[in-house]
Amino acid sequence: MLFNSLDFAIFLPLVFVIYWFVLGKNLRIQNAFVLLASYVFYGWWDWRFLSLLVISTLVDYFVGRQMLIIKDGLKRKLFLILSLGVNLGMLGFFKYYNFFVESFTQAFTLFGQELNPQTLKIILPVGISFYTFQTLSYSIDVYRRKLEPTRNFVAFSAFVSFFPQLVAGPIERASNLLPQFYTKRQFDSSQAVDGLRQILWGLFKKMVIADRCAVFANEIFNNSSDYSGFVLVLGAIFFAFQIYGDFSGYSDIAIGTARLFGFNLMQNFAFPYFSRDIAEFWRRWHISLSTWFRDYVYIPLGGSKGKAIIVLRNTLIVFVVSGFWHGANLTFIFWGLLNAIYFVPLLLGKANRRHLGNISEGRILPTVKDAIKILLTFSLTVFGWIFFRAQSINHAFEYIGSIFNSNFFVWYKFDDLWRVLLTSALVVFFIAIEWFGRNNKFAIEKSFINSKKVYRLAFYYMIVFLIFFAGGMQQTFIYFQF
Amino acid sequence: MSKKAQNKTILNFLKKIVLFFLPIALLAWPADIFISRNLKNSNWHVAGEYLVWTEIYNGNIDVQVAVYGSSRAWIHFNPEILKDSTGLETYNFGMDGLNFSYQYFRHNQYLKFNKKPKYIIISGDLFFFEKEAGFYNYVQIMPYMLNNPDYIANRELFAFYKYAEYRIPLYRYMGMGSELIRSMIVALGLEGEKPYRINGYMGQELEWTDDFENAQKQKKQMDVKVDPQIRDLFYKFLDECLQSGITPIIVYSPEYYEYRDFVSNRDEVINTFKIAAQKYGLVFLDYSNDEISFNKDYFYNSTHLNKKGSELFTAKFSVDLRNAMVN
Numbered sequence: 001m002l003f004n005s006l007d008f009a010i011f012l013p014l015v016f017v018i019y020w021f022v023l024g025k026n027l028r029i030q031n032a033f034v035l036l037a038s039y040v041f042y043g044w045w046d047w048r049f050l051s052l053l054v055i056s057t058l059v060d061y062f063v064g065r066q067m068l069i070i071k072d073g074l075k076r077k078l079f080l081i082l083s084l085g086v087n088l089g090m091l092g093f094f095k096y097y098n099f100f101v102e103s104f105t106q107a108f109t110l111f112g113q114e115l116n117p118q119t120l121k122i123i124l125p126v127g128i129s130f131y132t133f134q135t136l137s138y139s140i141d142v143y144r145r146k147l148e149p150t151r152n153f154v155a156f157s158a159f160v161s162f163f164p165q166l167v168a169g170p171i172e173r174a175s176n177l178l179p180q181f182y183t184k185r186q187f188d189s190s191q192a193v194d195g196l197r198q199i200l201w202g203l204f205k206k207m208v209i210a211d212r213c214a215v216f217a218n219e220i221f222n223n224s225s226d227y228s229g230f231v232l233v234l235g236a237i238f239f240a241f242q243i244y245g246d247f248s249g250y251s252d253i254a255i256g257t258a259r260l261f262g263f264n265l266m267q268n269f270a271f272p273y274f275s276r277d278i279a280e281f282w283r284r285w286h287i288s289l290s291t292w293f294r295d296y297v298y299i300p301l302g303g304s305k306g307k308a309i310i311v312l313r314n315t316l317i318v319f320v321v322s323g324f325w326h327g328a329n330l331t332f333i334f335w336g337l338l339n340a341i342y343f344v345p346l347l348l349g350k351a352n353r354r355h356l357g358n359i360s361e362g363r364i365l366p367t368v369k370d371a372i373k374i375l376l377t378f379s380l381t382v383f384g385w386i387f388f389r390a391q392s393i394n395h396a397f398e399y400i401g402s403i404f405n406s407n408f409f410v411w412y413k414f415d416d417l418w419r420v421l422l423t424s425a426l427v428v429f430f431i432a433i434e435w436f437g438r439n440n441k442f443a444i445e446k447s448f449i450n451s452k453k454v455y456r457l458a459f460y461y462m463i464v465f466l467i468f469f470a471g472g473m474q475q476t477f478i479y480f481q482f
Numbered sequence: 483m484s485k486k487a488q489n490k491t492i493l494n495f496l497k498k499i500v501l502f503f504l505p506i507a508l509l510a511w512p513a514d515i516f517i518s519r520n521l522k523n524s525n526w527h528v529a530g531e532y533l534v535w536t537e538i539y540n541g542n543i544d545v546q547v548a549v550y551g552s553s554r555a556w557i558h559f560n561p562e563i564l565k566d567s568t569g570l571e572t573y574n575f576g577m578d579g580l581n582f583s584y585q586y587f588r589h590n591q592y593l594k595f596n597k598k599p600k601y602i603i604i605s606g607d608l609f610f611f612e613k614e615a616g617f618y619n620y621v622q623i624m625p626y627m628l629n630n631p632d633y634i635a636n637r638e639l640f641a642f643y644k645y646a647e648y649r650i651p652l653y654r655y656m657g658m659g660s661e662l663i664r665s666m667i668v669a670l671g672l673e674g675e676k677p678y679r680i681n682g683y684m685g686q687e688l689e690w691t692d693d694f695e696n697a698q699k700q701k702k703q704m705d706v707k708v709d710p711q712i713r714d715l716f717y718k719f720l721d722e723c724l725q726s727g728i729t730p731i732i733v734y735s736p737e738y739y740e741y742r743d744f745v746s747n748r749d750e751v752i753n754t755f756k757i758a759a760q761k762y763g764l765v766f767l768d769y770s771n772d773e774i775s776f777n778k779d780y781f782y783n784s785t786h787l788n789k790k791g792s793e794l795f796t797a798k799f800s801v802d803l804r805n806a807m808v809n
Contacts, residue, residue, distance in 0.1 A: 020488075
């Protein structure tokens with residue numbers, strides 16, 4: 001079920017009313033209902049893949065219980081390996097099987113050996129990368145004795161499949177989300193209104209910014225050989241806003257929806273395009289995944305302790321694995337590698353934690369120095385997105401090569417120039433709103449909050465109007481494919 | 483907080499939401515009427531398709547000759563020339579980029595609201611029997627489809643739309659800012675009174691473009707599919723016409739001769755028209771080898787005549803049509 005669909009617009013109020021009015025008294029039944037609603041939400045897309053969700057839930061619940069009973073370190077480790085094996089095995093099979101088979105075949109071909117690969121027509125189950133990582137965090141934390149394993153199977157199942165963030169995150173930690181299923185939730189009106197505000201902004205990001213930018217990004221990337229350098233740069237910028245609007249929009253809707261039910265999810269994006277260097281960008285972009293890799297890969301590898309070469313190795317591993325997490329394509333690995341290359345000089349120069357505070361605190365506009373840093377970081381990010389969006393590494397290099405050819409400034413005659421201009425104007429409006437709300441959890445959290453009600457309502461109606469009439473053609477959320 | 487107090491808080495919250503959305507819900511219906519009414523009156527939008535639909539639904543079409551087909555129909559057959567030559571009033575119902583399934587739907591709507599014609603000219607093209615990948619110019623039915631049983635019954639044809647879009651006011655206009663802007667332009671009288679199509683026809687004052695050369699660069703040849711379901715629908719249509727006293731005449735208007743080799747199974751499509759004509763004892767006029775087909779000056783691309791070409795063709799065709807009527 002898509003957040004920006006009529007199905008969800010019916011599903012959400014229905015679940016809300018039953019959850020609070022009918023089942024509000026009994027926590028266990030309320031949790032069971034969340035579980036049921038989550039399975040309906042997921043099964044709406046393809047009920048067959050609910051089995052994977054159930055397997056992941058059963059295995060990790062069982063592993064957690066066993067780790068509670070067993071004191072022997074080796075046996076505990078074996079149970080952790082079981083959890084890792086099942087979750088990563090499912091992920092590996094559904095997401096990476098064909099990639100590995102094809103890569104091996106190509107490698108053998110290079111050495112003159114012909115192989116007949118047995119690739120399979122595999123459908124990638126929506127959200128598998130997200131819920132497997134979420135449930136793995138539980139097993140690992142239990143193994144590390146950082147988390148008490150749960151005895152409450154329903155609460156655990158609801159934690160794994162919690163519908164607002166099931167298919168595209170934020171990837172919650174068991175230590176944050178699971179305890180929220182143990183305690184009775186009280187309806188908080190101001191929190192719910194705040195949640196609605198965040199949903200509204202998420203829908204705007206997705207339907208107006210991402211879906212409109214997608215039209216041009218798709219056209220330009222799919223026919224890159226037809227366009228001049230200037231248009232190709234424009235295409236990459238459109239994609240940068242598409243992916244940001246799409247993914248952070250989804251996160252906003254997820255967080256806002258969770259708040260309607262009395263849950264608090266972690267912030268997943270913190271205005272990443274205003275970052276002043278790449279290290280700051282990675283603290284602000286897809287925070288739930290970055291911190292997951294930090295806690296479960298980077299730190300166990302030794303983190304930033306030890307010799308420079310070890311730190312370098314750890315950083316490279318994390319970025320490459322993070323790239324690979326996004327999909328079975330060399331483009332994602334290269335994108336991860338490129339970001340590691342951006343990041344390493346900051347790390348080695350111990351400048352990676354230079355920008356921890358708010359951006360241009362107390363200022364309406366950034367200082368010239370900050371503005372240059374923001375632009376530079378944004379440019380590097382956009383350059384990286386070319387690899388992320390391209391169909392192959394070759395395509396990415398051809399795209400970049402075409403940017404720097406002689407006819408850079410040749411303007412392409414778009415059939416609907418006014419659409420390009422309108423989309424650009426909406427992106428500018430979006431940047432402005434994000435800039436003025438950059439110190440909040442989401443951009444419109446406090447917009448017009450101290451103004452007269454009429455202005456506040458006018459602002460919300462304007463957003464609704466834009467979502468309704470200025471939205472692009474409905475597109476699936478990009479991160480569903482990951 | 484007690485259960486009762488919590489329920490009261492939730493009710494207040496829900497009340498706020500309802501009050502927020504109430505104006506939107508109340509405005510949806512009049513907004514739908516505003517947009518739909520003005521789009522129906524648009525002379526220009528969607529290559530004049532609204533104009534044709536509106537004339538159909540207004541029941542104003544009282545002609546003896548109707549022309550059906552795709553863009554090749556509405557660009558090639560000039561009703562005025564046909565009228566001058568045959569003395570028969572003519573209307574062109576050509577639909578941009580759509581196969582016979584859509585033309586058949588329009589045919590039924592036309593007969594439902596207007597007097598039936600004596601003759602129907604079926605303008606053939608190579609995509610006539612091919613299943614559509616999508617519903618081209620999908621916005622053209624928007625002002626007419628809300629709670630319209632004919633459209634709802636043919637939902638499979640207009641697969642672009644969800645069921646709710648036939649039922650909920652304004653919902654189908656979501657993301658259709660250009661339709662909103664167009665409706666405002668029409669409402670403010672800024673569109674101009676001169677219609678894009680006259681009696682469904684619009685000659686294209688264009689010279690040869692490099693579209694065909696570009697297509698050739700992309701691929702040497704292409705093939706089209708003759709879908710058996712659409713072919714059978716065509717037979718059904720011919721049968722229905724004959725039953726109700728309408729004479730169908732199948733015409734294949736000129737296309738630039740080099741294009742023939744571009745479509746590998748062109749003969750299969752032409753033969754399908756021939757077989758249909760033989761089966762029902764109809765006239766089939768094929769202009770594939772007419773001298774117009776060999777002169778680039780009469781075309782703006784490989785399948786479409788320009789205004790000069792279409793006027794010349796209609797003049798020639800009207801003579802043949804007269805003869806066909808006599809026989």
